[in-house]
Structures are given as C-alpha cells and as structure tokens.
Amino acid sequence: xxxIVKRVLLAIPLIIVMTFIAFLIMKLAPGDPANMYMDPSxxxxxxxxxxxxxxxxxxxxxxxxxxxKNILKGNMGYSYITSKSVFASITERLPxxxxxxxxxxxxxIISTFPLGIIAGAKKGSFFDNAVTVLSFLGxxxxxxxxxxxxxxxxxxxxxxxxxxxxxxxxxxNASFLIKAFDIGKHMLLxxxxxxxxGLAVLTRYHRSGIIxxxxxxxxxxxxxxxxxxxxxxxxxxxxxxxxxxxTILGLSLPGLIGGxxxxxxxxxxxxxxQLGVSAIFARDYPILMGTILFSSxxxxxxxxxxxIAYAWIDPRIKKS
Amino acid sequence: xxxxxxGCKKDKSLNDWGAQVPDPNGMLNLSLSAEPSLLNPIxxxxxxxxxxxxxxxxxxxxxxxxxxxxPDLATSYNVSEDGTIYTFYLRKDxxxxxxxxxxxxDVSFTFKTIMNPDTNTVRRSNYYINKKPISIIIVNDxxxxxxxxxxxxxxxxxxxxxxxxxxILNKDDINKSKFNFxxxxxxxxxxxxxxxxxxxxxxxxxxxxxxxxxxxEILYKIIPDTNTNLVSLSKQEIDMAGxxxxxxxxxxxxxxxxxxxxxKLHYSYIGINQVHPILYxxxxxxxxxxxxxxxxxxxxxxxxxxxxxxxxxxPELWSYPDNQNNIPKYDYSPEKSRKLLVxxxxxxxxxxxxxxxxxxxxxxxxxxxxxxxxxxxxxxxIQQFLAQVGIKLDIQVKEWRSLLKIIxxxxxxxxxxxxxxxxxxxxxxxxxxxxxSSQYPNGFNFIGxxxxxxxxLLIAGRQExxxxxxxxxxxxxxxxxxFDVPYIFLFYPDTIIGVNKRVGGLxxxxxxxxxxxxxxxxxTKPL
Numbered sequence: 001x002x003x004i005v006k007r008v009l010l011a012i013p014l015i016i017v018m019t020f021i022a023f024l025i026m027k028l029a030p031g032d033p034a035n036m037y038m039d040p041s042x043x044x045x046x047x048x049x050x051x052x053x054x055x056x057x058x059x060x061x062x063x064x065x066x067x068x069k070n071i072l073k074g075n076m077g078y079s080y081i082t083s084k085s086v087f088a089s090i091t092e093r094l095p096x097x098x099x100x101x102x103x104x105x106x107x108x109i110i111s112t113f114p115l116g117i118i119a120g121a122k123k124g125s126f127f128d129n130a131v132t133v134l135s136f137l138g139x140x141x142x143x144x145x146x147x148x149x150x151x152x153x154x155x156x157x158x159x160x161x162x163x164x165x166x167x168x169x170x171x172x173n174a175s176f177l178i179k180a181f182d183i184g185k186h187m188l189l190x191x192x193x194x195x196x197x198g199l200a201v202l203t204r205y206h207r208s209g210i211i212x213x214x215x216x217x218x219x220x221x222x223x224x225x226x227x228x229x230x231x232x233x234x235x236x237x238x239x240x241x242x243x244x245x246x247t248i249l250g251l252s253l254p255g256l257i258g259g260x261x262x263x264x265x266x267x268x269x270x271x272x273x274q275l276g277v278s279a280i281f282a283r284d285y286p287i288l289m290g291t292i293l294f295s296s297x298x299x300x301x302x303x304x305x306x307x308i309a310y311a312w313i314d315p316r317i318k319k320s
Numbered sequence: 321x322x323x324x325x326x327g328c329k330k331d332k333s334l335n336d337w338g339a340q341v342p343d344p345n346g347m348l349n350l351s352l353s354a355e356p357s358l359l360n361p362i363x364x365x366x367x368x369x370x371x372x373x374x375x376x377x378x379x380x381x382x383x384x385x386x387x388x389x390x391p392d393l394a395t396s397y398n399v400s401e402d403g404t405i406y407t408f409y410l411r412k413d414x415x416x417x418x419x420x421x422x423x424x425x426d427v428s429f430t431f432k433t434i435m436n437p438d439t440n441t442v443r444r445s446n447y448y449i450n451k452k453p454i455s456i457i458i459v460n461d462x463x464x465x466x467x468x469x470x471x472x473x474x475x476x477x478x479x480x481x482x483x484x485x486x487x488i489l490n491k492d493d494i495n496k497s498k499f500n501f502x503x504x505x506x507x508x509x510x511x512x513x514x515x516x517x518x519x520x521x522x523x524x525x526x527x528x529x530x531x532x533x534x535x536x537e538i539l540y541k542i543i544p545d546t547n548t549n550l551v552s553l554s555k556q557e558i559d560m561a562g563x564x565x566x567x568x569x570x571x572x573x574x575x576x577x578x579x580x581x582x583x584k585l586h587y588s589y590i591g592i593n594q595v596h597p598i599l600y601x602x603x604x605x606x607x608x609x610x611x612x613x614x615x616x617x618x619x620x621x622x623x624x625x626x627x628x629x630x631x632x633x634x635p636e637l638w639s640y641p642d643n644q645n646n647i648p649k650y651d652y653s654p655e656k657s658r659k660l661l662v663x664x665x666x667x668x669x670x671x672x673x674x675x676x677x678x679x680x681x682x683x684x685x686x687x688x689x690x691x692x693x694x695x696x697x698x699x700x701x702i703q704q705f706l707a708q709v710g711i712k713l714d715i716q717v718k719e720w721r722s723l724l725k726i727i728x729x730x731x732x733x734x735x736x737x738x739x740x741x742x743x744x745x746x747x748x749x750x751x752x753x754x755x756x757s758s759q760y761p762n763g764f765n766f767i768g769x770x771x772x773x774x775x776x777l778l779i780a781g782r783q784e785x786x787x788x789x790x791x792x793x794x795x796x797x798x799x800x801x802x803f804d805v806p807y808i809f810l811f812y813p814d815t816i817i818g819v820n821k822r823v824g825g826l827x828x829x830x831x832x833x834x835x836x837x838x839x840x841x842x843x844t845k846p847l
Binding site: 037038045050078093151159164169265278 | 354355357358360363365437438440441442443444445446495496497500501513515516517518519521539541542543544545547548551552554555557720721722724725728741743744745746751753754759762763764
C-alpha cells in the first residue's frame with residue numbers, strides 16, 4: 001500500500017513536466033487558432049484582436065503558467081473553437097471510446113491466450129500455421145481499407161448492420177435494452193475491425209513467448225518429473241509467457257481512452273480520437289492539453305497496474 | 321448554359337414528384353462532414369455551423385436563389401440616396417423559439433456585441449468603415465436605422481448576419497455561453513439536441529412567421545469519411561450528399577437518386593509571388609500562363625465537371641462582365657510561352673531541355689495543401705505543362721496550417737514561389753482584402769500584388785452603391801488584374817450533389833444551394 005502511495009505521489013511532478021513539454025511542442029507547431037483563417041471576409045485587425053482575447057500575445061512560459069494555475073483550481077479551460085468547457089468536451093466523448101476500446105481489449109485478451117497457447121504448444125501444426133497466416137493477414141491489412149470493406153459487405157450488400165454512427169437518433173427516449181441493442185449493432189463493425197488488427201499482434205507475441213518458455217530447462221525438468229503436458233502448459237509455462245503480454249497491455253491502457261482516430265473516422269464513432277485529432281489540426285490548445293493530461297495520468301496508472309499484476313503473477317518481483 | 325441544362329433536369333424531376341404526397345411528419349436526413357464548431361452566427365466561421373445556423377436563425381435580410389438580398393426579419397428596408405442610412409422596418413409577428421417577441425433591441429444588441437472588442441469574433445471590422453463604427457438607432461420597437469460613416473456598398477450584406485436574442489445573452493459571457501451549443505433563434509427550425517460526434521436534431525418551428533415548414537424534423541448526421549458518407553447515400557440513410565466527379569458514373573445509375581450539378585462561388589488559382597526575383601517579371605508570369613492548358617485540366621482533373629477561369633470572380637455573380645472580350649487571356653500556346661521567356665533574357669539549354677539565365681536554371685516550386693486531391697493532381701499536370709516549355713517545377717505538398725503560416729507570415733518577401741489554392745467568394749463583389757496593396761504583407765493579398773489603378777478602383781467599388789456603375793468598376797478591375805497575371809486563374813469546379821428522390825421542393829440549383837428555402841422542402845411518405 002505504501003508502495004502504491006509513493007508511486008502515485010511521484011507521478012505528480014512527472015505529469016507537470018510532461019504537460020510542460022507537451023505545451024512547448026504544441027506551441028512549436030506552426031500556426032495558432034487565430035491564424036487559421038483563409039477567408040477574405042476576415043480582416044487582419046480582427047485576427048489581432050482575437051489573439052489578444054485568447055492570450056496569444058503573451059510569452060509561451062506565461063501562457064503555460066496561466067494554464068497550470070487554472071488546472072490547480074480545477075478549471076481545465078474552454079475550447080477555443082467550440083467555446084465548450086474542456087471537461088465537458090472530454091467527458092461527453094469518453095463513454096463511446098471506453099465502450100469500444102474496453103470491449104475490444106477484453107475480446108482480444110480472451111481470444112489471444114488460447115490462440116497463442118495452442119499455436120505455441122503445437123508449433124508447426126496445421127492450427128499453428130493457420131493462426132500464423134491469419135495473424136500476418138491481420139497485421140498487414142490496413143484498418144481503413146478493412147473497415148470500408150466491412151461497411152460495403154455487411155451494411156450495403158447484406159444490409160445487416162447500419163453504416164456508421166453510435167445510436168439511432170430516434171431512440172433517444174427508448175428503454176435501456178433497446179438502446180443497448182442498437183449501440184451494439186453499431187459497434188459490431190468497428191469492433192471487428194479493431195479485433196482483427198489487435199488480435200494478430202498479441203497472438204504473435206504470446207505464441208513466441210510460449211515457444212521460448214517450452215524450451216527452458218525447468219520445463220524439461222517438469223517433463224522429466226512426468227507431469228502432464230496440460231499441467232506444464234497451464235501451470236508452468238502460461239504465467240511466465242503472460243509477463244510480456246501484461247507489459248504490452250499496460251502500455252496500451254492510455255490507448256483505451258485515446259481512441260483510434262481511423263476507426264472513429266470511418267465509422268463516425270463519436271470518440272476521443274476524433275476530438276484529439278481535430279483539436280490538433282485546429283490548434284485547439286485547451287482541448288489538447290486536457291487530453292494530454294488525461295492520458296498521461298492513465299499512462300502512469302497503466303504502468304502501476306502492470307507492476308502490480310507482475311507482482312501478483314511472479315512473487316519474486318515483489319521481494320526485490 | 322449551365323443553368324439551362326440543370327433547369328431542364330429539375331422540370332423533369334418535378335413531374336416525377338407530382339404524384340407523391342408530402343409527408344407532414346417526415347424527417348429529412350442530412351449529413352455534415354465535420355462537427356460544427358458552435359451554433360452562434362457571430363462567433364462561428366465554418367461552413368458546417370453556418371449550415372445549421374441558417375435553419376435556426378434569421379437575419380434582417382436573406383439571400384434568395386438569385387443571390388439577391390430580400391427582407392427576412394424585416395418587412396422592408398431602404399437605403400438613403402447617399403448610401404449611408406439604412407432603415408429597416410421589422411416584422412411584428414416574429415417570436416423567438418422560447419416565445420418572447422423579437423424587437424429592434426435584439427438587432428441592436430447583436431451588432432453591438434459583434435463590435436465589442438471582448439467578443440471573440442472575426443466579423444468586427446465589417447461594421448467599422450474606415451476604422452469608424454456604424455451607429456445603430458432604435459426609432460421604435462420595430463423601426464431601426466443603421467448609419468454608416470460613409471457610403472460602403474458591402475455593408476448591406478454584413479447587415480444580413482443572423483440576429484441573436486438579447487433577452488438570453490445580455491447577462492452571459494458570449495464567448496463561453498451554453499447558448500453556443502443550445503441556440504434559440506427565430507428560424508423555421510428549432511434546435512432540439514446536439515450529440516457531439518453523432519448528430520444535431522432540429523424540429524419544425526410551429527410558430528414560424530413565414531410559411532409553415534413542410535418537413536417535421538431535420539437530422540444532421542456527422543459523417544467525417546467521404547466514402548462512408550457515399551455508402552450512407554446509397555443505403556438511403558441520408559437524403560443528400562456531395563459526389564466527387566470520379567464517382568459520378570456509379571451514382572448516375574442509382575435509381576433512388578437525382579443528380580444536380582451547379583456552381584458555387586468558388587474559383588481555383590495559382591497564386592504567384594509578385595516580389596520574387598524571377599516571378600516579378602510579368603513576361604515570366606505570362607509565359608507560365610501560356611504554358612498551361614486550362615481546358616485540359618478541367619477535362620482530366622475535374623472529369624469535365626467545371627470550366628476554365630480567366631478572371632477573379634464567378635460567372636454566377638452579377639459582377640461577372642457580360643462581355644469578356646476586353647479581358648486579357650494568356651491562353652494555351654507553348655509557342656508564345658517560349659518567345660516570352662527568350663524576351664525575358666532566358667536561353668534554352670538543349671541538353672537539359674530547360675531555360676537558363678546567367679547559368680541558373682528556370683526552376684520554381686509550387687506549394688499545394690495536403691489532402692486536396694484535386695489540387696494535388698492539378699499541380700502534377702501543370703508540372704508536365706511547364707516542363708514542355710522548359711520550366712522546371714517542383715511540387716511541395718504542405719500541411720494546411722504550415723502552408724498558412726508561410727503565406728500569412730508578416731515577412732516581405734514571403735518564402736514561396738507559387739501556391740495552388742482556391743477562393744470561396746462572398747455575394748458582394750468587393751475584393752479589397754485580396755487585391756489592395758495595403759493587404760500585404762498582413763492580409764490576404766499574400767502574393768504582394770500592387771497596382772495603384774486597381775487600388776483606386778477597389779475603393780471606388782466599395783463606395784458606389786449604384787449597381788450598373790459598380791459593375792463597370794469591377795469590369796475594369798478584372799481587366800487590369802487579368803492583364804497583370806498575379807494569379808493564374810484555373811477553373812470553376814462544379815458541385816455535384818445526389819439527392820434522394822423522396823425529397824422535393826428544392827430551389828433552383830446554384831450557389832445558394834438546393835435548399836435555399838428550407839420551408840419549401842418536403843419528403844414524401846415512405847412506401
């Protein structure tokens with residue numbers, strides 16, 4: 001417990017440094033929200049006044065201090081583009097992103113372990129070859145293309161699923177179950193698209209992890225002791241092979257809230273990815289800083305969770 | 321010619337619709353390719369916001385399908401002979417969506433809010449004529465005078481901006497108000513809800529002062545991906561979508577769709593840096609113009625959907641000259657191009673097939689914004705055209721914001737040779753901000769064009785309120801600009817729109833769009 005508290009406290013200066021660097025990088029990018037007009041009806045004086053109103057006439061350091069002060073007061077600011085509060089902008093996008101990313105992550109975890117174990121244990125078998133070929137396919141098909149093909153096939157040709165979006169707008173007042181079913185229908189294609197890419201990567205990792213471990217001396221010793229192959233695989237090999245997967249999963253935690261821009265773009269999914277990318281293009285600093293703050297907190301939390309999971313799976317780590 | 325062709329099309333489709341019945345409870349499904357920024361007419365600048373704002377709000381005047389102003393929140397208006405006093409007689413039957421009466425106070429509040437320096441708007445200088453503000457005098461609740469410090473023709477269009485409700489916004493900080501995403505207007509449609517990244521829903525305003533809108537609900541789905549948008553159109557999930565020229569053939573076969581082609585107020589051009597060591601020479605600029613075959617660009621890049629441009633306005637605007645014989649056209653002629661280069665002191669290097677001067681190759685760079693597919697294709701073909709006469713052209717694809725940083729920088733000279741861009745024009749032909757030499761280096765005359773005669777005419781054009789006289793002024797301006805080759809005007813691309821046949825009551829296709837009068841648009845009952 002003390003360990004966790006210490007880790008969390010250490011994270012605070014880390015987040016401040018991170019946001020400062022992010023702020024600097026952002027300011028180095030060419031242009032600012034007031035400089036983005038290419039519209040002959042907008043005059044230069046108006047742009048200068050706008051810059052003044054938004055505080056861009058101040059030095060970058062001062063701008064950062066103002067931002068930080070407001071954050072400490074619990075005020076994340078207002079978007080330059082939409083005038084909406086940053087907190088509201090992020091929280092209205094978060095549910096859709098979490099829904100898609102958490103369910104895809106769960107499905108990936110559920111399917112990657114059995115696939116990886118069987119492929120690794122039966123190296124060279126038909127099943128292993130099939131998994132390998134499919135994984136490479138999954139890795140090499142670009143998501144934007146796959147997503148479009150799914151839309152064309154399942155939505156346009158077979159007419160089974162809606163093309164894009166989150167929920168049918170006519171269901172605003174429908175019961176929870178009907179809404180959930182409708183969201184599920186909208187989510188199926190983006191989920192499938194993410195799954196194919198994500199599953200491929202992790203399965204490759206897990207398979208090679210299992211193969212490496214099965215060649216270790218302690219496994220040979222276990223075999224020599226006459227333990228059953230299932231026991232060796234699940235009791236001895238599985239835990240060790242799971243370690244690198246946990247690292248990868250911990251690292252991908254921030255991706256859970258970051259959302260996938262390409263998926264969201266193709267399927268009109270109202271998530272964080274679209275919010276973040278459009279904020280980058282519009283140089284909407286308050287929104288960008290808000291999302292960076294959220295995701296840096298999550299990266300640190302993800303690492304912490306991964307460390308705890310390590311200790312749980314491999315008690316030796318806790319002792320050292 | 322364009323209008324004629326499209327006009328015939330519409331007559332045919334009207335007959336098709338004849339037998340069908342408008343559905344009074346119908347829903348019109350539209351799409352937006354990006355999320356609107358905010359639904360406040362004085363703060364937003366993007367087309368997606370304007371699209372929705374136009375349904376929810378009204379201005380003192382509106383633009384009809386002939387691109388002419390007509391009273392909207394007013395029953396009538398007049399302009400004093402000297403062009404400085406605008407008197408508006410407001411409608412007395414207008415109610416805000418929350419039931420309050422609309423009065424002259426709202427109009428005055430709207431203009432004063434725009435002119436307040438604390439408001440984050442880029443519209444302020446429209447209401448300052450030569451740095452002097454306009455004044456607003458409320459005669460009574462329904463009569464309003466707006467006084468301009470001097471005659472200024474473009475002001476009328478600026479006075480058409482949508483009016484905000486004073487009673488809701490008078491205590492709010494407009495820059496952060498919830499009103500900006502929960503608007504209350506006077507328009508034919510009331511705002512219902514906005515789900516970020518998903519849709520915006522509007523419902524018919526039963527108390528609308530104009531004719532009762534025929535469609536009950538309008539749903540704007542936010543669909544960023546063009547391909548997804550097109551699939552939604554085929555699947556009839558949305559009723560209307562823009563179709564890229566390359567996909568037109570496929571959609572012409574779709575029995576559910578009616579295809580409309582028309583022009584918006586837009587032209588594409590190559591901007592040439594006028595203060596550039598090579599390009600300052602008009603002979604080189606003329607040579608470049610003679611090297612480019614615009615008709616071939618239209619045929620290949622736009623698949624024939626558009627037409628060549630020779631001057632800086634749109635054929636759809638009243639300011640377009642009736643007689644273009646006086647407009648200099650440096651049209652396609654590699655022969656003339658080469659002669660001009662020789663006259664400018666360049667020598668042809670037969671080995672490299674390039675022109676040279678003082679041992680230096682005639683090599684230029686063109687910037688094109690990333691993601692603009694038409695622009696990217698266009699510059700590749702232009703590269704070939706220039707290579708044919710012996711000019712080397714390098715292409716640099718630039719991210720939009722980085723490109724803006726270069727051309728909007730305040731340095732002189734700016735760091736570019738040529739740039740491929742387009743202008744979307746306003747209804748008023750005033751183009752002071754693009755061509756007046758005071759708009760360089762800060763302003764939209766980023767190429768550094770400087771012609772004192774044009775400067776004078778631009779100011780005269782703003783001060784003249786008589787339309788035929790103004791038209792003559794603009795003809796002279798276009799003639800002089802075309803002569804100087806500051807831009808190479810390329811083409812006017814067609815807009816191609818597919819509309820589901822269940823939608824009727826569309827306006828004549830043109831720059832004002834197909835749904836200029838949204839009240840008249842209806843959808844027929846599903847089978």
